[in-house]
Amino acid sequence: MKKINLRELYRDVYTTDFFVDVTEEVMETIRAAERAEAAYERKMYRYKAQYSLDCENGIENAVLLKPQTPEIVLEEKQFQEQVYAAVMRLPEKQAKRIYETRFLAVGKTDISPPISESI
Structure with missing residues (x-):
């Protein structure tokens, strides 16, 4: 069992240190998610992939216009x-x-x- 600090994962919820014991599987899942997020941020920085809602390629329509039920x-x-x-x-x-x-x-x-x- 590994100890993790929930304050590091959820900064807006936990204002003080809160340690929890987790299994090795959970710890590996958390590490995989952190690695994937870091890779995504590197890719966005490397390819300058910051999109604007004014770029007229349909991104704003996907965000603003939800299908009507x-x-x-x-x-x-x-x-x-x-x-x-x-x-x-x-x-x-x-x-x-x-x-x-x-x-x-x-x-x-x-x-x-x-x-x-x-x-």
């Missing part, structure tokens, strides 16, 4: 139906104004009537 699609559809029903309950002029400002983006920055300049 059927539950999410159903929730979005129900939400759109609720919004549509709420807008249809409004008076015609108010519904038209909301439709123009929110859905068509007409006058989105300024929805108030213009101030007359005759002052």
Whole structure:
């Protein structure tokens, strides 16, 4: 049995030294993971493989756009139906104004009537 310090492995969790006895198999697994991580960092440094999300090759889409599950699609559809029903309950002029400002983006920055300049 080997003793390892969990503070060295989990710096954010353990603030003080905490020693644990582990088997040789666990110790070898930890060492293999450390070697693999060190090799990965060397490879990134050697080949200058720091990627930016602005590089336009699809990396940002893989990170930002998650595939939609059927539950999410159903929730979005129900939400759109609720919004549509709420807008249809409004008076015609108010519904038209909301439709123009929110859905068509007409006058989105300024929805108030213009101030007359005759002052």
